[in-house]
Amino acid sequence: MKANFTLITQNVDGLHDVAGSRNVIKLHGDIWTACCMQCGEEHIDRSQLDDLPPHCHCGGMLRPGVVWFGEELPEGAMEQAEKAVGAADVLIVAGTSAKVYPAAGLIPMAKVVIEINPEETRFSDRVTYSLRGTSAEVLPLLLANY
Numbered sequence: 609m610k611a612n613f614t615l616i617t618q619n620v621d622g623l624h625d626v627a628g629s630r631n632v633i634k635l636h637g638d639i640w641t642a643c644c645m646q647c648g649e650e651h652i653d654r655s656q657l658d659d660l661p662p663h664c665h666c667g668g669m670l671r672p673g674v675v676w677f678g679e680e681l682p683e684g685a686m687e688q689a690e691k692a693v694g695a696a697d698v699l700i701v702a703g704t705s706a707k708v709y710p711a712a713g714l715i716p717m718a719k720v721v722i723e724i725n726p727e728e729t730r731f732s733d734r735v736t737y738s739l740r741g742t743s744a745e746v747l748p749l750l751l752a753n754y
């Protein structure tokens with residue numbers, strides 16, 4: 609049986625896309641997209657920009673498609689993440705300090721949680737397994753036995 613996998617990230621750098629990850633929920637948006645400040649249309653273009661500042665075909669100025677301080681998350685992103693966590697057999701929490709909400713609020717929603725972190729977090733004593741080490745060290749060991 610093939611396992612379903614959803615990657616929930618707060619990173620905006622697009623490196624999960626470059627690495628070939630699929631089924632990615634980007635809670636804080638994606639720096640490689642731009643949104644029209646006038647009509648709201650999303651533009652995805654990794655080519656070099658010809659004009660600065662870039663503009664939409666409607667004439668509105670484009671801005672990075674990321675969440676800035678005080679802004680709401682992309683529409684539906686948190687709901688998608690909650691649904692994925694609720695349906696998951698296991699939530700692996702890696703590469704995060706688990707301090708930033710609302711993403712950190714996903715951790716208590718999971719049935720089984722494997723935390724991978726070099727240091728203790730506020731969730732370490734509440735998760736199913738808390739493994740000490742970096743993601744680069746621990747994830748390959750976990751996957752080698754999967």
Ligand SMILES: [Zn+2]
Nearest residue numbers: 644647664666
């Ligand atoms: Zn526009």
